[in-house]
Amino acid sequence: MTRSGRRTRRIRRSLRASGAGAAVLLAFSACSPSTGSEQDADSAGSSADISGQVTVFAAASLKESFTTLGEKFEQQHPGTEVTFNFGGSDSLAAGITSGAPADVFASASPKTMATVTDAGVTAGEPSTFVRNQLEIATLPGNPEGISTLKDLTASGLKVVLCDQAVPCGAATRKALEAGGLELTPASYEQDVKAALTKVELKEADAAVVYRTDVKAAGDKVTGVDFPEAAEAVNDYPIAVLKGAPNAGAAKAFVELVKSGQGQRVLTDAGFRTP
Structure with a gap:
């Protein structure tokens, strides 16, 4: 066999190996969990897990901004419904400690939130999300x-x-x-x-x-x-309540409130960031 023929055969073997390697690489990439499409699918799946009614007890001063955020939450999580109970933080706290069914409490002061935390009915520590003057x-x-x-x-x-x-x-x-x-x-x-x-x-x-x-x-x-x-600036704390009827949706709502999108809605309403 001529040197030219041997060279041609080596090139063909190289091309076949390259093709097999590319096929393996493509298969690996398709299965890899780090791809953007797979991450999007995971996000969509976790969003789909959030459904049902979430009940939020919130200070009266939050009425306009939380109503807007409630609408955004329902748009982002089809199948959910946000129900609000707006009022004086002290009366809301009293209702919660008396057993009123609620998922989230947003108070207009740490003192009224303390009424709820001291009663042991919050799931974790409350966090300040805005301030008001x-x-x-x-x-x-x-x-x-x-x-x-x-x-x-x-x-x-x-x-x-x-x-x-x-x-x-x-x-x-x-x-x-x-x-x-x-x-x-x-x-x-x-x-x-x-x-x-x-x-x-x-x-x-x-x-x-x-x-x-x-x-x-x-x-x-x-x-x-x-x-x-x-x-006399007031800090506003928010917390998911222990035994919340819809804990998953409650956590997601609190995350929206504290997110960049939620903070924009609140600062547009005149609130200050913590």
């Missing part, structure tokens, strides 16, 4: 010319505050103490939304509420910042 809500256009917290003590001015048992009321008391002020309101309201509603309905001249509530009210009220608010 007080603001004065006045009638549209601020006809009384309110510019400071001290202005709320003026005679003849009808001012409403949150009940001192709820985080908004406790923060207001702290702000008043920081300013060395005393204020007797026309009424104490059960939660921040109830206090704001008094101004929206023109049943009060002003209320001390959260900055987020003033923003949510739009042109129904006018907001007035005051420096003492910096002394």
